[in-house]
Amino acid sequence: MNNAVDLLQALIVNRCVNDGSPDSGHEYRSVETLSEFFGEPGQVFEPHPGRQSVLYRIPGSDPSAERLMFMGHLDVVPVSPTGWTHDPFGGEIDDGFVWGRGAVDMLNMTAAMAMVFRQRMSGSQPRGDLLFLAVADEENGGAYGAEYLVDNHWETVRSEYMLTEIAYPAVAGVAGPTPAINVGEKGPFWHQLRSAGTPGHGSQPYGADNALIPLARAVTSVAGSPTPVIITDDWRSFVATLGLPASQKAGLVDPDLLDETIDEIAVTDPFFARYVHACTHLTMTPTVFNAGGKANVIPDDAVASIDARLLPGQDEDTVREHLAKILGGDAESITVELVRTSAANSSPPTGRLWESLLDAYELNLGDRSAAPTLTPASTDARFWRRRGAVAYGAGLFCDRVSFPDFLTMFHGHDERISLESMDLTVKFLGEALAAFERRSP
Numbered sequence: 001m002n003n004a005v006d007l008l009q010a011l012i013v014n015r016c017v018n019d020g021s022p023d024s025g026h027e028y029r030s031v032e033t034l035s036e037f038f039g040e041p042g043q044v045f046e047p048h049p050g051r052q053s054v055l056y057r058i059p060g061s062d063p064s065a066e067r068l069m070f071m072g073h074l075d076v077v078p079v080s081p082t083g084w085t086h087d088p089f090g091g092e093i094d095d096g097f098v099w100g101r102g103a104v105d106m107l108n109m110t111a112a113m114a115m116v117f118r119q120r121m122s123g124s125q126p127r128g129d130l131l132f133l134a135v136a137d138e139e140n141g142g143a144y145g146a147e148y149l150v151d152n153h154w155e156t157v158r159s160e161y162m163l164t165e166i167a168y169p170a171v172a173g174v175a176g177p178t179p180a181i182n183v184g185e186k187g188p189f190w191h192q193l194r195s196a197g198t199p200g201h202g203s204q205p206y207g208a209d210n211a212l213i214p215l216a217r218a219v220t221s222v223a224g225s226p227t228p229v230i231i232t233d234d235w236r237s238f239v240a241t242l243g244l245p246a247s248q249k250a251g252l253v254d255p256d257l258l259d260e261t262i263d264e265i266a267v268t269d270p271f272f273a274r275y276v277h278a279c280t281h282l283t284m285t286p287t288v289f290n291a292g293g294k295a296n297v298i299p300d301d302a303v304a305s306i307d308a309r310l311l312p313g314q315d316e317d318t319v320r321e322h323l324a325k326i327l328g329g330d331a332e333s334i335t336v337e338l339v340r341t342s343a344a345n346s347s348p349p350t351g352r353l354w355e356s357l358l359d360a361y362e363l364n365l366g367d368r369s370a371a372p373t374l375t376p377a378s379t380d381a382r383f384w385r386r387r388g389a390v391a392y393g394a395g396l397f398c399d400r401v402s403f404p405d406f407l408t409m410f411h412g413h414d415e416r417i418s419l420e421s422m423d424l425t426v427k428f429l430g431e432a433l434a435a436f437e438r439r440s441p
């Protein structure tokens with residue numbers, strides 16, 4: 001394997017599909033691929049058979065100096081193959097793109113970071129440790145990957161700075177394409193709504209206590225009601241960089257005008273509108289609904305899963321207050337059961353690593369402006385941010401896929417990354433690393 005594209009293809013072909021079950025993932029395959037790529041095995045962690053993560057380290061001369069870690073995940077989500085025009089696990093190159101599950105989430109970055117790290121391995125000794133970590137299980141919460149490592153091997157995987165997800169293409173800026181640096185992510189608040197009833201014969205519904213009915217009303221309210229808005233400072237900085245009409249830019253930072261501005265943007269750019277909505281609102285998405293088991297039995301239990309996502313400044317109370325408000329008379333009979341939650345988190349768009357990324361953008365684009373973005377999903381960066389690390393996602397992409405189109409490829413059909421974007425990102429990350437080392441305090 002000579003370059004990042006070769007490695008990316010091999011990682012796609014390894015089919016490390018994480019379906020949420022402990023025995024899926026099979027990340028050991030890609031850990032083996034990485035050991036071929038680096039020409040040596042790394043430090044392997046395997047908290048469950050087959051669920052391997054691997055760490056490579058270039059030890060620094062000063063153990064107390066700040067560390068930088070490149071972190072990528074090895075697992076991918078399942079596919080619906082009928083929606084693809086290329087084999088999702090073929091790693092084919094066609095029309096200047098590498099096609100396959102993981103091509104943007106995030107095997108492209110895992111491969112590009114591995115390439116930069118391999119190049120750096122033959123250089124002089126750094127001052128602080130440089131780390132490359134490839135983890136299992138990002139797509140199901142990290143219990144067999146990042147979370148396990150941070151909880152059990154913190155001193156080994158500790159780092160003050162980290163580059164990881166999500167690297168986005170440039171946004172349409174005031175003076176042309178403006179690079180995006182991901183600085184934070186929303187917090188998932190997965191919960192279930194449940195209603196109880198009394199079983200009975202489906203032939204006699206009059207006055208029956210059918211658990212399905214109030215829950216169906218609740219789910220409709222959840223999906224149809226406006227949700228609480230927060231305009232963060234990072235969001236203001238992001239909007240300031242956008243090449244939109246002044247009236248739309250004003251609307252995007254004004255809670256009273258926000259929703260109508262999003263509707264306006266949706267007319268021409270529905271995917272961007274969806275992103276804007278997610279970055280400014282508590283979102284509440286009904287995803288699973290279960291009630292009843294037989295066509296002639298009135299159900300006594302109904303349950304719906306809601307994927308809610310919190311902005312910085314929102315918490316469990318935000319969700320509970322919102323539900324109390326929108327459920328009306330049903331609020332008392334519907335219980336809210338927490339499934340999984342974690343707080344929104346972000347790193348400030350300032351400091352040593354931020355400036356290093358701007359150095360690298362300046363070399364390539366002649367300009368130091370960048371748009372700080374928020375990702376509506378969650379990533380493994382949160383485990384390091386919780387312990388005080390600064391974590392960003394950044395790359396350099398060609399203009400063949402726009403920022404909004406890129407967003408639709410995450411967990412979607414026809415995931416692909418251009419060969420040019422792979423080359424640009426490897427170059428960019430190498431320059432960012434060099435700048436980071438130059439900026440040693």
Ligand SMILES: [Zn+2]
Pocket residue numbers: 073105106138165
């Ligand atoms: Zn990912």
